[in-house]
Structure formats: C-alpha cells, structure tokens
Amino acid sequence: MTSDYAVKLAAELESASRLRAAQFLVTQRPWLDLYGVNVRPVTPFRSLSKPFVDTALLHRSLPDELLFEIFSRMSPYTLGRAACVCRKWRYTIRNPVFWRHACLRAWQLNGIVENYKILQSTYHGIWRKMWLLRPRLRTDGLYVSRNTYIRAGVAEWRTTNPVHIVCYYRYMRFYPSGRFLYKNSSQKVKDVAKYMNVRSARSDSVFSGQYTLSEDKVEAAILYPGLRPTVLRIRLRLRGTIQGANNRMDLISLVTSGVNDVEASSSDEDILGVVEGWQEDETHNPDVPAVSHKRGLTPFVFVPFDEVEKSVLNLSVEKMDYFVPG
Numbered sequence: 001m002t003s004d005y006a007v008k009l010a011a012e013l014e015s016a017s018r019l020r021a022a023q024f025l026v027t028q029r030p031w032l033d034l035y036g037v038n039v040r041p042v043t044p045f046r047s048l049s050k051p052f053v054d055t056a057l058l059h060r061s062l063p064d065e066l067l068f069e070i071f072s073r074m075s076p077y078t079l080g081r082a083a084c085v086c087r088k089w090r091y092t093i094r095n096p097v098f099w100r101h102a103c104l105r106a107w108q109l110n111g112i113v114e115n116y117k118i119l120q121s122t123y124h125g126i127w128r129k130m131w132l133l134r135p136r137l138r139t140d141g142l143y144v145s146r147n148t149y150i151r152a153g154v155a156e157w158r159t160t161n162p163v164h165i166v167c168y169y170r171y172m173r174f175y176p177s178g179r180f181l182y183k184n185s186s187q188k189v190k191d192v193a194k195y196m197n198v199r200s201a202r203s204d205s206v207f208s209g210q211y212t213l214s215e216d217k218v219e220a221a222i223l224y225p226g227l228r229p230t231v232l233r234i235r236l237r238l239r240g241t242i243q244g245a246n247n248r249m250d251l252i253s254l255v256t257s258g259v260n261d262v263e264a265s266s267s268d269e270d271i272l273g274v275v276e277g278w279q280e281d282e283t284h285n286p287d288v289p290a291v292s293h294k295r296g297l298t299p300f301v302f303v304p305f306d307e308v309e310k311s312v313l314n315l316s317v318e319k320m321d322y323f324v325p326g
Contacts, residue, residue: 067092076102076131077140077304099127106136109178109212132244135216137174141304142196143249144189144313145170147296169313171196172220172249172300174211182207182222182232193308210272213238218249221272228288229264231275232256236300247302254293258285 071079071093079098083090107115123130146169153162171183173196181196183206195204209222209232218236223229235252263274263284283290303311 064092068095071098072101075140094128096127099131103127103130103134105176106131106139107134107213108176135213135238136246137211137213137218137238138246138302138304139174139176141173141302142189142193142308143172143174143300143302145251145296145298145300146313147298149295170296170300173197178210178212180209180211180220182209182220188314189303189311190308190314193303193305210270212272219272221275223259223264223271225264228285229259229261230256230288231259231271233275233278245302249300249302251297251299253280254297255280255290256288256293257283257290258288260284 067089071082074082076099079093083093103119104112104115110118118134119125119127119130123133146167148165148167151164151166153164168184168186169189169192171181171185171189171192173181175198179198181198183192183196183204185192185205196206198208207222207224209220211218211220216238218234218238220234220236222232222234224232233253233255235254237250237252238246239248239250240246241248257275257278259274280292281290301313303313308314
C-alpha cells in the first residue's frame with residue numbers, strides 16, 4: 001500500500017518537471033518589458049560640467065543665424081533635398097517661416113487673407129502641410145507635352161507607300177504672378193529651355209498669356225496677333241505622381257476662336273478676362289470660326305530646369321516610346 005509520503009513526492013516531482021518544461025519552452029526575455037518605455041539618456045561620467053559640442057565641423061564653424069539665412073534663400077525643392085543631409089538641418093528646415101514664404105508666393109493670386117483662411121480651415125494652420133497637399137503650379141521648370149501623328153509620304157515608282165512620323169511639343173512655363181509662356185515647336189526640351197523666358201521675342205514663337213488656378217483646375221488663354229487675331233483657350237487638370245509633386249497636367253480642352261479688333265487691341269494684359277464666360281463654340285470674328293481640337297491632347301510632363309539636359313524627352317521618337325514615363 002503506497003504511503004502518503006510517496007504520493008506527495010510523486011506530485012512534487014511531476015510539478016517540478018512541468019516547471020522545467022515551461023522554462024525550456026518559454027524563454028525569459030526581460031528586455032521585452034522596455035518596449036514602449038521612454039528611457040532618458042544618461043549623461044556620461046565626468047561630463048556634467050562640459051558643454052555640448054557638435055562633432056560636425058560644418059556646424060561648429062557655421063553659426064545657426066547664418067545657416068538660417070542660407071536656408072531662407074533656397075527654393076522649397078532645394079530645402080527638401082537639404083533636409084536629407086542630417087538631423088539638425090531637417091529640424092531647422094521644418095521651421096514654418098520657410099514654408100509660409102513659399103506658400104504665399106505660390107498662391108499669391110489668391111491674396112494673403114484668403115491663403116490664411118484656407119490654411120486654418122483645411123490644413124490646421126500648418127504651412128508645410130499646405131505646401132504638400134494643396135495643388136499648385138510649379139515654376140522651377142517647364143511642362144512639356146509630346147504629340148505625334150502620321151503623315152503619308154509621296155509614293156515612288158508605285159511600289160512603296162511611305163509614311164512619316166511627325167513629332168512636336170507643347171511647352172508651358174508658369175509664373176506666380178498669373179502669367180505664363182506658351183510655345184509649339186519640334187525642338188527638344190534642352191534647346192527650348194534656353195529662351196523660355198520673359199525676354200523672348202515673338203520671333204521665337206514664344207507667346208505670353210494669363211492663367212488662373214482653382215483647386216486643381218487651370219484656365220489659360222493666349223492671344224495670337226496678326227491680320228486675324230486668334231485666341232487660344234486652354235483648360236487643364238493638375239495632378240501628381242506622388243504627394244506634392246504636381247508634375248502632371250491633363251489637357252481637358254483646347255479651343256481656338258476669333259476676337260474682334262477692339263478686343264484684340266485692349267486685351268494685351270487681360271486676355272483671360274475677355275474670354276471669361278465664353279461658350280466653347282463662341283467666336284467674335286466670322287473669319288475665324290471656333291474650333292475645338294480633339295487631337296494632340298497628350299498630358300503634360302514637368303521637367304525641372306536642372307534636368308532639361310538629361311531628360312528622356314531629348315531622345316528620338318523611336319527611343320522615347322520606351323522611356324517616357326506615363
């Protein structure tokens with residue numbers, strides 16, 4: 001007959017074996033208790049009386065005031081690249097002063113009061129958030145649209161029927177003041193970018209017009225002077241491949257129509273105000289009917305000025321079909 005001591009000993013041995021098995025299967029990891037706990041850094045020994053010195057030679061030789069002054073003269077896109085250099089530059093560039101200046105300049109057509117209202121109502125008073133999320137036209141480069149069409153050639157010896165692939169570009173450059181430049185050309189972007197500025201003459205086929213931006217919609221107009229003055233009305237939709245890029249524009253409509261002599265002579269500075277409210281088929285010159293163009297409406301791609309030399313738009317038509325991003 002088994003004694004009480006033997007039964008108690010067997011129970012204790014079984015309990016001890018289960019405990020050892022549990023400890024073997026469940027490894028103790030005390031460092032897991034530190035997850036989610038903010039631990040304050042410990043000051044090194046004998047360093048309580050020593051001031052903190054930045055180890056970077058640039059920061060030791062460049063005062064914070066001078067660094068701030070340098071950043072204030074950079075464009076917002078250059079600031080974005082500089083923020084990737086180090087932690088100190090990143091925190092300095094997050095100063096709202098830089099982004100307030102950039103936003104007020106980008107949307108200066110809305111006015112300061114309207115911009116502050118939009119900032120508080122939509123973007124919670126954060127200028128940098130407004131810069132990233134609000135649609136805006138970029139002014140540090142050109143918007144380029146590449147268009148192609150096929151033209152039949154002259155048949156030779158009645159044995160061949162050649163065709164030609166014709167390629168041309170539409171170029172648009174925008175200014176914060178509400179002015180923009182427009183050009184149609186078969187030249188590549190690296191050649192056109194040299195004279196897409198306000199000093200260009202009409203002999204270079206660079207025309208100036210006015211535009212307005214409402215949300216992501218762009219309304220623009222250009223006056224072509226001549227014996228039969230013609231106005232070009234353009235409607236575009238602004239978008240971006242990533243957040244804050246604003247590097248694409250969809251061409252919604254392209255309409256040419258005529259204006260009378262009074263409108264042509266008084267609309268050098270406000271052609272957009274002249275055609276405001278016009279119907280799509282409206283024209284004020286019977287010799288120039290209104291034409292809504294259905295071809296050549298390829299989306300615009302943005303090319304910064306520092307990338308015009310290496311842009312894929314400089315390639316030939318055959319090579320470009322493989323490299324141009326969508």
